[in-house]
Amino acid sequence: MPELPEVEILKRQLIQVISGAKILKISILDEKLGPPINLAGRTIISLSRKGKELHIGLDDGNTLLLHLRMTGRLLWQEDSALQLPHTRFSITFSHGRLDLIDPRRFAHFKVEKEPIGSHTEAMDPLNGFSVRLIGETGRKKKLPIKSFLTNQRLIAGIGNIYACEILHAAKLSPLRKTCDLSPRERALLADSATAILSKAIACRGTTVSDWRDLFGQKGEYQDCLKVYGRKGEPCPRCGAAIERLKLAGRGTYFCPACQI
DNA sequence: CCCTATGTTCCCAA
DNA sequence: CTTGGGAACATAGG
Numbered sequence: 001m002p003e004l005p006e007v008e009i010l011k012r013q014l015i016q017v018i019s020g021a022k023i024l025k026i027s028i029l030d031e032k033l034g035p036p037i038n039l040a041g042r043t044i045i046s047l048s049r050k051g052k053e054l055h056i057g058l059d060d061g062n063t064l065l066l067h068l069r070m071t072g073r074l075l076w077q078e079d080s081a082l083q084l085p086h087t088r089f090s091i092t093f094s095h096g097r098l099d100l101i102d103p104r105r106f107a108h109f110k111v112e113k114e115p116i117g118s119h120t121e122a123m124d125p126l127n128g129f130s131v132r133l134i135g136e137t138g139r140k141k142k143l144p145i146k147s148f149l150t151n152q153r154l155i156a157g158i159g160n161i162y163a164c165e166i167l168h169a170a171k172l173s174p175l176r177k178t179c180d181l182s183p184r185e186r187a188l189l190a191d192s193a194t195a196i197l198s199k200a201i202a203c204r205g206t207t208v209s210d211w212r213d214l215f216g217q218k219g220e221y222q223d224c225l226k227v228y229g230r231k232g233e234p235c236p237r238c239g240a241a242i243e244r245l246k247l248a249g250r251g252t253y254f255c256p257a258c259q260i
Numbered sequence: 261c262c263c264t265a266t267g268t269t270c271c272c273a274a
Numbered sequence: 275c276t277t278g279g280g281a282a283c284a285t286a287g288g
Contacts, residue, residue, distance in 0.1 A: 001266040032283095052267080069267045071285075086285085104284045106267065143277060152268080161266050209287090211266070228266090249280070251264080 002068050003052060004125065004157030005200035005221070006211055010074055011049045013214035014056075014098075017076055018044050021093045023058075030088040030102075033109045039091075051122060051156025063112050066100070072107035075099045076214045122156035125197055129155070131187045138178040138186070145181065145189075146174035147248055158193070161206055164228045164253045166193045168237075173259045174245075174252050199224065227253040 002010070026039045039058065046057030056064040068074075075084065078096040088107065091098040100107060123129050123137075141148055149155060149163045158166070167174050169192035172185060181189065205211050205219030208229060212218060226236050230253060231244040240257035 003266055006266075067267085069283095070265070071267095103286065104265095106283065106285095108268090141276090147277090150267095159266050206266070209265070248278075250267095 001070050001072070001209070001211055002205070003159035003162050004049075005162070005197055006205040006213075006219070007049050007052050007054060007068070007157070008126075008201050009205050009213050009219075011047055011054060013076075014054075014074075015047050017096070017214065018093060018098065019047060020044060021095070023091055024094060025090075025092040027090045027092075028088075029090070030105060032105055033088055033100075033107070034111075037111060039111075051124070051152055052159070061113065065108075065110050065112055067108040068102070069104075069106035069108065071104040071210065072100060072102040073210070073212055074214055075101055075212070075216060122153055124156050125158060125193045129190060129193060131183070131190045134181075134186045134190055135183070138181065141178040143178055144174060144247060145172055145176045145178050146252060148178040149193075150248075150250075157197075160250045160252075161208070161225070161228045162193075162196060162200065165226060166196050168227045168235075168255060168259060169196055171259055173256075174247060174254050176260075227255060229253065 021044055023039045023042045026037060028034065028036050043059040044056060045059050048055045052067060054066040076096055077099055080097060084101050086101050086103045087099050088102050088105065089100045089109065123133050137154055138148055146163050146167060149158045149166065150160065170189040172189060200206060200221045203219055203221035203224065204213060206221040207218040208222050227242050230242045233242050235242055235255035235258060238255060238258040240255055242253055243256050245252050
């Protein structure tokens, strides 16, 4: 469920709440997440985001890697009595508890020794995303531009909702072949991605079903969506009816009149 | 029962 | 090798 803006919000809130804090206990309540681990006594020394993945650095050199996938969410609980259904792990601190809640159990969690170790760096749309990079990587790609945008090995963090919105802002059909984009179109695409993701972060994410931030609050960006989930409604830019098609198994919303 | 869902991975076919 | 389609993972909701 969370894409780049939502994970960025969680990261910033976690920095406020658990940066420098010491772990008292960690309970893995779903064996699918991995074997029990003992992190008692470890201190959180860093928090970062890579695409949709959260990296929690510990003082013993280990890093906790968390990917929320479709329905995972993190919740900061100060009332220790409250435990929501589908809670999959709890990390207890002296001043509260961090819970992972995940009905569909798709979330991934692992402990890694490597401090940084990445081989193929995907571009981050908020850091180093440029027309030049879209050009270099996309010039040879014949896949639809929407598939290019959502391919995490090429660009880290854009998911289904924001891909639809970015393509609408850039006036590009989701089916356009990536290699066919002109320099002007690539520039508009890069600008649109930066603008939409930044605004979504400023709006604290998109709550169309169950996204909540670390404190259980909804986002605001759902009120800014132009095409996602709006099949049959008029395009805010040109008035034509929004269409929906299926691309790579995902619902894809676009305006057939002004996205070409 | 049908379909849908903010994600990723794997298998198979063209 | 590249691309696309479909299924799988597991659960809730319309």
